[in-house]
Amino acid sequence: MAQYGWGDVTLGRIPLRETFAVSESGGSDGRGLDLEGQESYPPLTRAQVVARHDGINALVPGQCIAVTFTDKPERSGYYAVKSASSTYTEYLNDMVTADWKVSLDRVGSDSETDLQSRLTGAVRLNDFSLTGERWHAPPIGHYGYTSGTTNPTTMTRTGADGTITVYRGVPANISPRWGCPPTSYLNGRVRCTTTGGQEVYGSDVPLAATGWSLTNGLVNITWVTTGGGSFDVQAYTGSAYRSKLWTPFTSSGGQIGNTWDGATLLRNDPEMAILRLVKALSPGRFTLDLTLRRGSRFVEGYMQRNTAADQLKIRLNTAEAFVDTSAQGYLTATSDDADGNRFAAGSARTFTAHANGGIQKNTTTSLDFWIGASSTGAGGITLNTNPDFDTNLTGWTGNGGTAVRVTTPVKLGAGAAQFTPNGVAQFPSLNSAAIAVTAGTLYRATAWIRCATARAVDLNINWFDNASAYLSTGTITNTLVANTFTFYDGTVTAPANAVTATLSPTVPNFPPATDVIVVDEARLRLPVASGDAATDLRNQYIAAMPEAVYGVRR
Structure with missing residues (x-):
C-alpha cells in the first residue's frame, strides 16, 4: 500500500501511487487507458524514485503487461503499452520528482483474456545427441493451462515465492495458453x-x-x-x-x-x-x-x-x-x-x-x-534423527554388537558411529530409531560406510506395521575395500501395511568381532523429485x- 493512504497502481512490475482519475476511450482503435502521476522523494527514497522513472521509460511499445489498481480494481487487467514517458526533476538537497505518463490499450480482464506463451527457438546444438525436454513455467496462481490436444506432465517446485508448477514435455510447435489473475502475474517472476x-x-x-x-x-x-x-x-x-x-x-x-x-x-x-x-x-x-x-x-x-x-x-x-x-x-x-x-x-x-x-x-x-x-x-529433509553422529549416538542402538561414537575415522563433520559385532549374532547391525513411513512410497537411503576388513556390508531398511511387527527388508549392498569409506545410495519402496522403518547398516551372516564398521551421514529421505x-x-x-x-x- 502506498504511503499516506494512497492506493497502488502497478504497471507490469512497477509500483506507483494510484491517481484519482484515469482517462479511458473507446472506438475503432480499441479501448484506451491513459494514466499520469508523480513519484517523489520524500516520502520514497531517492533510489525508489529513480528506479520508477527508469522503469516507466523502459516500457516497450506493444508489450503486454498486467495492470492492477487498489482503489479501482474493476480497471485491473491486461494492457498493451502504446507509449510511456517520465520527467525527472531533482531539487538539490531537497526533493526528487518523477512526473510520468503512460498510454495503454486494454486487452481485457483475466476472465476474458488468455496469456499465450510463444516458446521460440530450437533445441540447443549439442555434442551428446540429446533431444532435450521442452518445459514451461507460468506464474504461480495461473489456471486453465492448455497446449492443444496433448497435455504435458506436471511437477511442482517449492521456492521462496511459493509453489510453482512446471509443465514438462510441452509439445513442439505449440504456444500454450493459460489464464492468470493480474494480481498473481508477478508471483514466481524472475x-x-x-x-x-x-x-x-x-x-x-x-x-x-x-x-x-x-x-x-x-x-x-x-x-x-x-x-x-x-x-x-x-x-x-x-x-x-x-x-x-x-x-x-x-x-x-x-x-x-x-x-x-x-x-x-x-x-x-x-x-x-x-x-x-x-x-x-x-x-x-x-x-x-x-x-x-x-x-x-x-x-x-x-x-x-x-x-x-x-x-x-x-x-x-x-x-x-x-x-x-x-x-x-x-x-x-x-x-x-x-x-x-x-x-x-x-x-x-x-x-x-x-x-x-x-x-x-x-x-x-x-x-x-x-x-x-x-x-x-x-x-x-532427512527423516531419521541424528544422521551425522557429530555430538552423540542419540537415536541409534547396536543389535548383536556394541555401538560407540568416534571422532576418527570420520567421513564428514566431527563424529561417526563405530559398530563392533559380538562375534556370535547373525546379521548384527547399527539401528536407527523408528522412522514414520507411508506404504507404497519410494524412499532414498544413503550412508558412508567403511569396514576394517574387505567384505560385503549392507545398508538395510527394515519395514514394520502398526503393531511394530516386522514385514520385510530392503537392501543396498556393496563389497568394501578394507578401511575405505564407500558411499551407499539407493531407493526402496515401503511395502503394503508399512508404518515405520529402521535404517540399519548391517554386517551379513555371522561376522567375527574383527569386522568393525564405521558409519557416517546415514540418512533416509524422499528421493530426488522427477x-x-x-x-x-x-x-x-x-x-x-x-x-x-x-x-x-x-
Whole structure:
C-alpha cells in the first residue's frame, strides 16, 4: 500500500501511487487507458524514485503487461503499452520528482483474456545427441493451462515465492495458453536487483557492477564480496537458500575474480532475464552472460573472450567430489552436502571436468554452461534423527554388537558411529530409531560406510506395521575395500501395511568381532523429485526455450 493512504497502481512490475482519475476511450482503435502521476522523494527514497522513472521509460511499445489498481480494481487487467514517458526533476538537497505518463490499450480482464506463451527457438546444438525436454513455467496462481490436444506432465517446485508448477514435455510447435489473475502475474517472476536490494524494472536502465542479484525464488545468483568466488549460486531447499561459490577463469587459468567493470541487462521480463558482466583483459575483454528463467532450477551461462583462443572454465571455489559423467554432458556431486543437495553442472558442447567440480574447455573463445543443484525430496529433509553422529549416538542402538561414537575415522563433520559385532549374532547391525513411513512410497537411503576388513556390508531398511511387527527388508549392498569409506545410495519402496522403518547398516551372516564398521551421514529421505535429477536439469537446459507472452481474447 502506498504511503499516506494512497492506493497502488502497478504497471507490469512497477509500483506507483494510484491517481484519482484515469482517462479511458473507446472506438475503432480499441479501448484506451491513459494514466499520469508523480513519484517523489520524500516520502520514497531517492533510489525508489529513480528506479520508477527508469522503469516507466523502459516500457516497450506493444508489450503486454498486467495492470492492477487498489482503489479501482474493476480497471485491473491486461494492457498493451502504446507509449510511456517520465520527467525527472531533482531539487538539490531537497526533493526528487518523477512526473510520468503512460498510454495503454486494454486487452481485457483475466476472465476474458488468455496469456499465450510463444516458446521460440530450437533445441540447443549439442555434442551428446540429446533431444532435450521442452518445459514451461507460468506464474504461480495461473489456471486453465492448455497446449492443444496433448497435455504435458506436471511437477511442482517449492521456492521462496511459493509453489510453482512446471509443465514438462510441452509439445513442439505449440504456444500454450493459460489464464492468470493480474494480481498473481508477478508471483514466481524472475527479477534483478541492484545495490541496496532495489528491483530493476526494465532492461534499458542503469545497473551497478557490484551488489546485483538475479533470482526466481528457486535459484538466487549474487555478486560475491568475500569468500574467493566470483558469484554465489544459491539453491532454495529446506526453506532457505543454500550457497555455493563459483569462479570463472580465462587466460590459461587466470581467475576473473569478483570485480567486474560493467553490468547490463540484455533482457528483464518476469519470465526471463539475461545479465551481462564485462571484465577488461590485457588486451580485449571477457564477457559472461547469466540467464535465468521462471521456474528453472539452474542458471544458464555463456562466457567468451574476443582475443585469441585460450582455456576457459567455471568451477567451484571449494572442491567437492563428483561423478565424472562429462561424456554425457554433465557432472554431479558424488554425495549430498550438509543441506541435502548435490551440485550439478554441464555444457551443451564437449568439455573436460575440472578437479574442483566444474566445466573446462581448452583452446576456445567461448564456453556455454549451466549450474544448478538436485535436491532430495522436500528440500533434502532427512527423516531419521541424528544422521551425522557429530555430538552423540542419540537415536541409534547396536543389535548383536556394541555401538560407540568416534571422532576418527570420520567421513564428514566431527563424529561417526563405530559398530563392533559380538562375534556370535547373525546379521548384527547399527539401528536407527523408528522412522514414520507411508506404504507404497519410494524412499532414498544413503550412508558412508567403511569396514576394517574387505567384505560385503549392507545398508538395510527394515519395514514394520502398526503393531511394530516386522514385514520385510530392503537392501543396498556393496563389497568394501578394507578401511575405505564407500558411499551407499539407493531407493526402496515401503511395502503394503508399512508404518515405520529402521535404517540399519548391517554386517551379513555371522561376522567375527574383527569386522568393525564405521558409519557416517546415514540418512533416509524422499528421493530426488522427477524433474530435478541432474540428468533432468541437463535435458531441460538443452531445450530451454526463450518465451514471449502475449494477451489474446478467449
